[in-house]
Amino acid sequence: xxxxxxxxxxxxxxxxxxxxxxxxxxxxxxxxxxxxxxxxxxxxxxxxxxxxxxxxxxxxxxxxxxxxxxxxxxxxxxxxxxxxxxxxxxxxxxxxxxxxxxxxxxxxxxxxxxxxxxx
Numbered sequence: 377x378x379x380x381x382x383x384x385x386x387x388x389x390x391x392x393x394x395x396x397x398x399x400x401x402x403x404x405x406x407x408x409x410x411x412x413x414x415x416x417x418x419x420x421x422x423x424x425x426x427x428x429x430x431x432x433x434x435x436x437x438x439x440x441x442x443x444x445x446x447x448x449x450x451x452x453x454x455x456x457x458x459x460x461x462x463x464x465x466x467x468x469x470x471x472x473x474x475x476x477x478x479x480x481x482x483x484x485x486x487x488x489x490x491x492x493x494x495x
Contacts, residue, residue, distance in 0.1 A: 377401075377402050378403050378484050379400070379401045379402055379486075380398055380399070380400050380472050380473070380474065380484055380485060380486035380487075381398065381486060381487070382396060382397065382398045382472055382486045382487065383396070383397050383398075383399070383489060384396040384397050384489060385489030385490045385491045386490075387492045387494060388462055388492070389493070389494070390463055390494075390495055391462065392460075392493070393458070393459060393460040393462065394458075394459045394462065395457070395458045395459070396412070396456065396458075396459065396470055396489060396491070397455070397456055398410070398412075398454065398455040398457075398472030398486055399452075399453060399454050400453045400472075400474065400484075401453060403474070403483075403484065405448075405450055405453040405474075406429050406450040407429060407476060407477065408475060408476055408477070408483070408484075409426055409427065409428055409475050409476075409477060410426065410427050410446075410448055410455045410473075410474055411423065411424075411425065411427075411473045411474070412424040412425045412426075412446060412455075412470055412472055412473075413470075413471045413472075413473050414468035414469065414470045415468055415469050415471070415488075416465070416467060417467070419468075421471075423437055424437055424440055424444065424457070425440060425446040425457065426446070427447065427455070430450075431448050431450070434447075443459065443460050443461045443462075444459050444460070445457070445458040445460075446458075455472050459491070462491075462493045464493050464494065465493075466493050467491060467492050468490075468491060469488040469489065469490050470488060470489050470490075471485055471487075471488045472485075472486045473486070
């Protein structure tokens with residue numbers, strides 16, 4: 377059974393930091409490009425960041441550059457997202473999603489973890 381389980385979300389003050397994790401199982405983790413996608417209240421899905429199967433290449437949406445850092449540990453089948461300089465606009469449910477190599481279609485999704493930025 378394929379599983380992607382996110383954790384690490386919570387309430388954080390503006391300007392604060394948080395690290396999200398996504399534990400993968402049931403598929404060959406290092407065959408997949410891993411992504412973080414978020415959904416703010418009342419809005420659609422927004423792609424946040426991606427990392428290549430070997431961790432050698434990372435990609436970020438423009439608003440996240442310099443504030444978020446994506447990484448992965450293939451030995452632990454785990455994806456990470458370090459969030460810093462958080463603002464209220466970053467409040468969202470954050471999902472990890474897997475797509476095979478360079479294919480465009482997402483194959484697997486996690487259930488999401490809530491990040492709330494508020495004073």
